[in-house]
Amino acid sequence: MGRPRKRAFPVENVRRYLEPGPILLLTSAHDGERDVMTLGWHTVMEFSPSLVGCVISRANHSHHLVRSSSQCVLNLPGEALLDTAVRIGNCSGSERDKFAEFGLNARAGSKVAAPRLLDCHACFECQLFDDALVERYDFFIFEVVAAQAIPGPPPRTFHYRGEGEFMLSGESVDRRALFEPWML
């Protein structure tokens, strides 16, 4: 059996996956090089255009690939990739090909050249939108230009608490009845 097939997902709905604050795997490529890093510092910033802000420290090899290519993919891993994500976050791509080392299946994005991780639940292809705060804070604002996700409920995601401790996502609760119609 192959992987569940992802389908295109409306970019203005990326909050459905990103707003809860999961750890992401950020992939990038430039000039024959590629890298993957573990990302926990990100926030949704706008629905349309679909904007996401990410802190990508210049201490990461990925920072330079993103800076040079103005692109990346934000990949949403489920629980099965927790240990891999921790290992990716604890070594540098300047010394190795993490894709080979961690057995990551990847394919170029549909709208960006950066690789999508096929074993992640969803992929958000990003184009740099505003670099005004890159120099001061390593803060990149991306526009999500294409998104794909496995249809159905989100996976069990993992969220970093620092000090080596993660929170796994728990149950879903529905509070639609308490919302004003225009807030949904």
Place this chain on the structure above:
Amino acid sequence: MGRPRKRAFPVENVRRYLEPGPILLLTSAHDGERDVMTLGWHTVMEFSPSLVGCVISRANHSHHLVRSSSQCVLNLPGEALLDTAVRIGNCSGSERDKFAEFGLNARAGSKVAAPRLLDCHACFECQLFDDALVERYDFFIFEVVAAQAIPGPPPRTFHYRGEGEFMLSGESVDRRALFEPWML
């Protein structure tokens, strides 16, 4: 029995509570007015100084109080406050005193004038650090100048998925053994 007593918490460790991406209650005050709003778009940006970036839409009354006072408090609610947080997010403080309406117990911060919500698990007192992206994106960068939290494990937090659906935080898992010492 009173509430569990909060203790001062090192500001460089706020990621322990904020990085997992919980819904927060943002409180502010200016010129005799006060307000509280529900906040889901935030990210940690730096350890020291302790920086947090937040999107506070100008459609929110709180935006103007934060803009005028250059301060706010980020309050971390536990599961018991889920319905209250949804209700707070579905009405405007320009027409009412949400503190009275929702029975919120509050006291001024130790370092800022904005109110702390006493029934929240943790309070992070914030001073505006950089408003470079406020005009373009309603994005405020705050420095956490004081923090208090109830000692012990974090509460069960709630995380917004959009469309009226929340994810409750689930179990904690420890992966310290997979970290390089300098990454902890």
